[in-house]
Amino acid sequence: MATSALCLNNIDAFYGDSHILQKVSFALQEGHLLGLLGRNGAGKSTCMNVTVGLLPARAGEVLVFGQDVTAYPPERIASCGVALVPQGRRIFKSLTVRENLVVAARKPGNDGKSAWSVETVFEMFPRLRERRSQLAAHLSGGEQQMLAIGRALMNNPRVLLMDEPSEGLAPQIVLEVMSTIRKLKASGLSIVLVEQSPTLVFEIADDIVILNSGEVAFSGAARDIRPDDPRVVQYLGVF
């Protein structure tokens, strides 16, 4: 079996005493897009934070292209080619748009597939070029989201994690963000897309994982499950 781009094995994680993730396992194949779904508080963001090293896993392991990164500090995991577009965007507000990108720059690995630079990010998001010298705090929500995506790309990631990139954006902007994600997928990047709303995800995901109360409730190919599947309705319950 080929090595997965990203693999979580039996991850247990806690915030204080509360058990957030219980034996969570899933694997992202190289070049695939995995949709990670679940209600608010199901543990989706926790999975992302564990993967990038912001929250230590109490048990289990995180593998990036077969390399065990579970105990690595965040900056070292970043250097393994994992980038996160965090929930709430979390751009550096006191830095300019350009600085936000520059500080995250990392030379690409020897796979040499993608080589993102400030220039190529600006090509993808021309709005950011127009606003390059402005403080990030002064950007609109959509622009901040583009900046958060651009910042993650500056890492030249092999695995891109996106935590609710559509959150709080106008429908028109959400469409733009989704089309960006499609382009990135087409470029061969391995992506985990976290969302609450299944409709956005089912269109572009290869695989679907549904979390419920910190446990994996469903895991399988996207073609095996439809948005009106009883399990989706039960665990996401938004229809």
Next chain:
Amino acid sequence: MNLWLTLAVNSIALGGLLFLLSAGFSLIFGLMRIPNLMHGSFFMLGAYFGVTFLDRGMNFWLAAIASGFAMALIGAMVERFFLKRLSGQELPQVLLTLGFSFIIADLCLLIWTGDPWQPTTPAHLRGAVQAAGMFFPIYRLVIVGVAVVIAIALWLMVDWTRLGAMIRAGVDDAPIARMVGIKVSQLFTLIFALGAALAAFGGVMGAPYLSVYPGLDAEMLPLALIVVILGGTGSLLGALVGSFLIGFLYNFGQALFPDLAYVILFLPMVLVLVLRPQGLFGKVVP
């Protein structure tokens, strides 16, 4: 040279020294939120290192730079092995740095005795230049020049380089900065070491003027505090303006109202704390 001019020249010279002292204090406090009460000790210990090097016949500038490097090393170790463990805990940080300042003061007394050391002004800095019919001592002008050059260099580094942007990103949101690959912990050690080095460099620069003696640390620390409170923490421009302001208040206050020297020095600080707590050039932290 008349009294006013002498006072003014002394004031800007002291201002230059105060900037070297407080720029590091301001960066450490503004960026890392560490109230470093051993900053006066860095100044004094650096000065003692400097006079020792000078005593061995080292060139003045070389001595100042060597002392800066030695203090950078000491600062880095203090940060790495002690302060890092107390990250975010201000009271333990205050107590730790205060404790270290006592230890350093005692060690200095042991090594360099209680007698003051006053190196002679280096030969190439003696004398005065004449301008507009008045004489200006070269050494004092050089202190100001060095302070201004360092101020510009620091400003360029923090505001206009990738390193500076990485430091600011780490201050903005440390976990996310680490997540995008910035080695925040190492950057903070670097800032602390830089602040210690600047204080030591200032200590050596000032030695021929202030001399070095036990208690110099405790005399300089409050001055750094006032400068930073006046100027605003983390603001280099604030530290620069605050330094010259305090340089003038100190010299003129002592000359004109010796009985009220400390009132004149501390009253502006009290006013700023009451009316504009973020300092003259500080930004309001949301």
